[in-house]
Amino acid sequence: MAEQTDSPDPSGFDIELLLKQARTYLAFGEQLQPLSERFHETLGQDGDWGEALRQHFDQLKAALAEAADDPGGHADLARLWTVTLDTWRQTAASLGVPATLAPLAGVNAKAWQAYQSVQGQYLDLLRQAARDALDLMEQRLGERAAAGATVESLRELYNLWVECNEETYGRMLRGPDYGALNGRLLNALLGCHACGDTPA
């Protein structure tokens, strides 16, 4: 007995999930291309690869921070930092609390501000983990270079970036701050919901 559409929402695959991440991967590739360029230049000129690596990652952190801070900016690049927050915002929207900057009609302004404040703290924590991940990636690339190991492809760089993010994010996730903040975020969202007449 095959089960096909017995769910109330027979959710087919949302191709947007794929396209979004594909665009993010392309944005990642664009950001990493200069690193490759610098590396091969340094190699030719017998320069200081460690210093070049450091400079590139500083620039990368700045570019990601700028993209994440500017709502009208490079969304695909910003997603490298905000994947968790994006998922949260989608969840919040499904509960009737969209990610608007102004308070929703009918929602208590104090509850709304409290929610925005906790959301800001949540984003700060995520950004810190993302910054730490870039530091870790820089360190790992340095270690590989010192060991004479070569990164063979852009995908390998991307996988290393994922691995570093999972490591720093995982540390944060298991730490005391995240658990408390995660609880406060949901409680604050519910506060908005409870004070207003937003649909469930």
Place this chain on the structure above:
Amino acid sequence: MIGPTPAQITEELRRFQARLAEGARTLHGLGPIETGVLSRDPVYQEDKLILYRYQPRVAEPHPVPLLIVYALVNRPYMMDLQEDRSLIRGLLDAGLDVYLIDWGYPDAGDRHLSLADYILRYIGHCVDHLRERHQQEAINLLGVCQGGALSLCFAALHSGKIRNLVTMVTPVDFHTPDNVLTHLIRHVDVDLLVDTLGNLPGQLLNFTFLSLSPFRLAGQKYVDLVDILDDAQALKNFLRMEKWIFDSPDQAGEAFRQFAKDFFQQNKLVKGEVVIGGQRVDLRDVTMPVLNVYASQDHLVPPAASKALAGCCGSRDYAELSFKGGHIGIYVSGRAQREVPPAIAAWLLAR
């Protein structure tokens, strides 16, 4: 060292885009994604619950039926996902007569369903139905994840009706240090949550699970998907799993309230303090033979959370089966098909 030159990276990105464009067409042409492949018949129905009997695959199945109690979270077709990934098929092939509870999708009308409804009424009625149908004093029970915790409660309260109990990736001690879900739910105001929303939306559960590993589960997974977009079979397998992941029923409000507070936040199951329908659940009353199956790399239900059962259940015939894999791999990996159902069946058939 960075091997690829800028030109090689450009070429890699170009190939990625080309595969994506080509694959999008394959994706559109796939048709509906089917899950649950084995023949089964509904034999009992109550509210949204349907009890299914899987068509036996041997001439004379074992006389004691096996009832599978799946979690309320996600859908039970994970147990019979596809032709070559079906734990139920393995159990049937070993000669067991397998039944499964499908909880359905709770809606607003179900918000007041309590754990007592799920355990004493729904599971209780299914157990009684099978006892009568098979003319058996007691039947075999297999609880999966949260369904294992519910099964433990039932078995403790009605030990005479359960001949053997199998728990799979079942949390018993919810406060082991490595339990990330408890870590996340500890600070949630569960009363506010249920009082505000009624039922717990499945999408909120999805977020919680994705947030455990967001860069892999919400990012890398889809980038890797591009690699298999030209392989219809691999794509179907991916989409089947994807469908299961996002097919999250809402959770009945009152049942969720008690489970979140008593099990996750206050860890009452292992302390013998859970009360269901006015009766205290004491795991020392679980006196029938118990097989506790856990996954050694489980990130949702850490092995220690499951293995705590050894120290608090009353069975003198307690055994553990450790599977080298994760919380999902224990159902769908190739090795799981070879190792888990035969081991469970052999243990049951010997008792």
